[in-house]
Amino acid sequence: MASDDILSSDELTLVDYPETALQLISPLFSVDKTVYGGRGCFAKSIIPSGTIIHRCSSPISSSIARPFKKEVCHYCFKYDNGKTWKIKRSQQFGKQMCSIVFCTEECRDKFSQEDGEGIYLKNLMLVEKNYLQGLKKHEVEPKEPKDLDTEILQEWEKVGSWEEKLKTMKPSKRESILPRIDESEYLEINYVIGALFSMYKYGNSGITSPEYFQDIKREEQNQFELQYFNTLQSTELEKVRKYPYLLYSYINIYKFLKLTVSEQLQPYINTDEIRCIIGRNLSNAFGIWSEVSDPKEDKEFLGFGVYPSASFFNHSCAPNLVKTRIGNQLVFTTLRDISAGEELCINYGNFFG
Numbered sequence: 064m065a066s067d068d069i070l071s072s073d074e075l076t077l078v079d080y081p082e083t084a085l086q087l088i089s090p091l092f093s094v095d096k097t098v099y100g101g102r103g104c105f106a107k108s109i110i111p112s113g114t115i116i117h118r119c120s121s122p123i124s125s126s127i128a129r130p131f132k133k134e135v136c137h138y139c140f141k142y143d144n145g146k147t148w149k150i151k152r153s154q155q156f157g158k159q160m161c162s163i164v165f166c167t168e169e170c171r172d173k174f175s176q177e178d179g180e181g182i183y184l185k186n187l188m189l190v191e192k193n194y195l196q197g198l199k200k201h202e203v204e205p206k207e208p209k210d211l212d213t214e215i216l217q218e219w220e221k222v223g224s225w226e227e228k229l230k231t232m233k234p235s236k237r238e239s240i241l242p243r244i245d246e247s248e249y250l251e252i253n254y255v256i257g258a259l260f261s262m263y264k265y266g267n268s269g270i271t272s273p274e275y276f277q278d279i280k281r282e283e284q285n286q287f288e289l290q291y292f293n294t295l296q297s298t299e300l301e302k303v304r305k306y307p308y309l310l311y312s313y314i315n316i317y318k319f320l321k322l323t324v325s326e327q328l329q330p331y332i333n334t335d336e337i338r339c340i341i342g343r344n345l346s347n348a349f350g351i352w353s354e355v356s357d358p359k360e361d362k363e364f365l366g367f368g369v370y371p372s373a374s375f376f377n378h379s380c381a382p383n384l385v386k387t388r389i390g391n392q393l394v395f396t397t398l399r400d401i402s403a404g405e406e407l408c409i410n411y412g413n414f415f416g
């Protein structure tokens with residue numbers, strides 16, 4: 064459905080009008096300010112119970128928790144009670160073989176098709192190799208800042224001078240300063256890689272089509288997703304204030320990324336961008352949980368994905384929407400009849416929502 068009333072000239076690009084792009088997520092709801100601060104989604108007219116109001120075909124980026132690396136399909140997140148998937152994309156580094164796994168050849172091929180030149184795979188493999196390399200180093204005690212606000216500024220400034228030194232450093236020396244990362248940092252880093260890859264792939268495309276998200280092709284949807292991603296709230300500072308040790312963890316992540324990613328993704332790496340990418344995940348990621356037949360059974364946290372166009376639904380303990388994951392898709396359906404102007408909310412449930 065065209066929405067010429069929202070954007071009428073072909074010469075406009077939505078990159079210049081992020082607020083306009085937000086109104087193209089769905090013809091059924093608008094994204095507006097809430098009375099309690101921030102944005103939310105509001106029904107434009109009466110919506111009957113059982114209506115699918117939004118469908119996201121894939122996350123802008125996702126990350127699989129390390130213990131489930133061989134058991135969760137990298138494309139559709141299928142998990143079958145701990146079964147190891149045998150279909151792989153791999154890269155050999157000397158004696159070290161690094162891989163990601165898929166549940167079917169179809170998923171592997173879809174992944175490869177979306178990756179195009181193979182930049183995403185290459186960077187995931189570099190992360191894997193350097194993660195394993197780092198494990199050979201001694202574990203370092205996590206540092207706790209003492210005067211947090213001063214230290215946040217000072218420590219990130221120090222990263223700037225560290226980067227200057229890096230420019231003249233020999234490759235062997237760079238390898239020796241590669242930080243050891245833990246499993247939670249590994250999870251975060253793989254998500255950052257996906258976000259950087261989206262910036263590389265979709266960052267230069269000006270979207271001119273004034274159509275609703277649901278009516279455009281997958282490739283164009285990804286371009287919209289990147290624009291929505293850029294408008295997401297980052298809560299990096301709030302999180303560091305709550306858990307001060309994260310300051311040093313995020314610096315570790317930054318240094319690891321700077322020393323690891325390929326030349327194609329290097330232009331997107333700077334401290335502000337990486338802090339923002341991390342911060343957007345903190346308040347917007349959707350957990351990828353194993354499916355259980357009995358609700359009393361414990362679900363496994365398999366990883367998480369960021370779906371920017373679905374990130375404007377706020378939380379309610381009495382939600383009027385339910386979120387369902389079908390493979391790597393997220394589908395949002397009304398749980399009851401909705402009145403015009405009513406806010407559409409999901410229940411964030413567990414930690415990641």
Ligand SMILES: C[S@@+](CC[C@H](N)C(=O)[O-])C[C@H]1O[C@@H](n2cnc3c(N)ncnc32)[C@H](O)[C@@H]1O
Nearest residue numbers: 099101102103296346347374375376377378379
């Ligand atoms: C996924 S985002 C939702 C969209 C967000 N309100 C925005 O403006 O981008 C999650 C964040 O929204 C806010 N939020 C969600 N539900 C809320 C609620 N019921 N009351 C107040 N803030 C809420 C919190 O700041 C939370 O971290």
